[in-house]
Amino acid sequence: MSHTRLPWAAIAALGLTQNIGYGTLYYSFSILASDMARGFGLSTEWIFGMLSIALLAGGLAAPWLGNALDRFGAGRVMTFGSAIAGAALLLCALAPNAAFFGIALVLTEMAANLVQYGAAFALLVQLRPEVAARSITYLTLIAGFASTMFWPITAALHQGLPWQGVYAVFAAANILICAPVHLWLARQLGHGMSRSGVNTAAAAAVRGSLRPEQRQLGFILMVVGFSFQALVSSAILVHMVPLLSGLGLAALAVTVGSLFGPSQVASRLINMLLGRDLPPLWLAAISAGLMAISPAVLLLGAPSTVAAVVFACLFGFGNGLFSIVSGTLPLSLFGSAGYGALQGRVMAARLIASAGAPFAFAFAIGHVGIPWSLGSVMIGGVAAVLALAAIAGLVRTSKPCRGEGSGQEPPPSLTAKSASQAASTSTVKCDRS
Template sequence: MSDLRLPVAAVILLGITQIIGYGTLYYSFSILAPAIARDFGHSTEWIFALLSCALLAGGLAAPWIGKAFDLFGAGKVMCFGSVVASLALIICSLSSGMGSFAVCLLMLEVAANLVQYGAAFALLVQLQPAAATRSITYLTLIAGFASTLFWPFTSALHSWMTWQEIYRLFAVLNFAICFPAHLWLAGQLSRSRRQQNISAGPRAEIPGLLAPDRRRQGFLLMAFALSTQALLSSAILVHMVPLLTALGLGGIAVIAGSLFGPSQVASRLINMLFGRDLSPLALAIISAVLMAIAPVALLLGAPSIASAMLFACVFGFGNGLYSITAGTLPLHLFGSAGYGVLQGKVISARLVSSAFAPFALAFLLANAGTTISLLLLGFLGLISIGAFLAIDRR
């Protein structure tokens, strides 16, 4: 029964570090990108192109990072990631041109893979395999406040601070808060492993649902479906505020976009309270349906404020469940043995597929308009639904 206990302290600490990690390393970028582009004398599209290249580099590095989760323990990797993220933010703030900024941004996105959801999920699986599905659900419930806090927080800071000063402040947050938390978690994981080896031998593994002869096909379908969702999520999250602004919402864009975070939290809370009998695969299908509906709802209702709020809420519901299934679906289908390596491969597929999403959507918005852009986003959602249904048939 001890393995079924939720590691409450670990979940809370990881929730805090995920809020800071996603808020400083991801959500803030769309707010600061126009100022960065202005300072370097380039268009905003090119700044997002740099982000796409950095995401691609992070995706290519992810399989090795996944191996490090299993080899060294996810806690130690997250400690290292906090230090690298802090250094990358400081160096970014000191960049004198596009070339040096591009190198720093690449470093920043690789560091993000060391501290964000993939690493946190691996740590929870390593800490308590039997309770990992519940732990991941609770963690995503807390971390869902990242966008709600950091979009308005970054916007407020930017009204009286430069983007360079904001990056230095974010570096302090990563080092002063995230690093000590990850250090404590690494110690907890090491102690847990030592106690398990002394008292009861090897920790019991969680078996996967798929039969061995169906795992290769199952993994390819799962990676494709999650990658398609990641592409859709990346495109919208980076451009949430600019997209709503382009539809004529002006200052309401940040407020409407901020509903995304509470919606994520609400979907996870509803799932936690009433969705215990739903499998991770069923949640994945529901998530894909919601993410496909959201851009179409915005297109049909624009430019009304109500449609913008509905879009942010529905997309938040879908993305909230997606964040859960990205961690629980691999565990459900393939089990806990080698989970770190598996997460590394999934993260790689997701990041590589979505690497060009920020630049692509920025280009589409500038050259094809919002209607075509939103229709294409809805189509991506339909593709992911089909892939999940194909897994369900197996």
């Protein structure tokens, strides 16, 4: 029965490191970008362009990093990632020129993949897979305060320190706080897997709802849906304030935009209290639907203040749920076997889509205007809903396998033919009636 309880200590520890990880490696950048640009004699656009390149590089490396989560264990990878993240921030702070800074920034975003949500979700799955979906929900609730905390923290530090000094402080936080916490989690995970010589995580492995021969198509549909959601999220989030200003809401743009963070947290809290029995696929569809509807509300209602508030809240609700389902939906569809590698592939698609979205959306606003740009974002949200609906069709034709033995199932990277062969040689029996 002990394995049906949530690993509260691990969730709390990861909540701390996720806030620090996202706050220091992502949210702080927008506060410090102007000072960075002045220091290197560049425009702010060039600095954000470097960030986009760094995010793209992180996305390309994500599949390899995901495999490392399975091979070495998420706790060890996160410990190593925290050390690398701290070193990368120090290299950014010590950069003598823009080229060196750009290389260090790429290293920073690659390290971010080793310590942020994808790795944290994998650790929770490896630690206690049978309650991992609930653990992920609680973790995203705690980590939802990263922007709320680190925007003012970064601004306060920046009042007395140059951006290099702020990055040095953040480097110390990753090395002195996050790395020891992740090391403790790695030892907890190792202890749980080796106690009495039994791999308890494998014994409690979670099975996916898709049959082996359906998994490749299901994975493609899930990645398409997540990629469109990441594109919508990144495009709107980066440009939210100028978007509202361009629609005649300049005086309220910052105030309305600030509703996004609390709305994210509120959606996770509501889901935690009222949506515990809601299947992850339904939650994913709701998330995508909210992200598709929100720009329509803004487009049709602006410059109404009420419409702008509804837009910010709906978008925050959808984005908040998106963080949850990006961890729980892969687990629900494909199970816990090979979860780290699966998360690596999902992270790659999301990061690549989100890396180019801010530039593409800015280009669209400048050349075709805000209405058409918002329309394109709405289409992206609808495409995500359709992809998730197609997965629902696959699930309806499949029933979860009741298995014996190891419980290992082929990952979605296998072809349908090889997956079927693997399933036929295992001891798993599936009820397809």
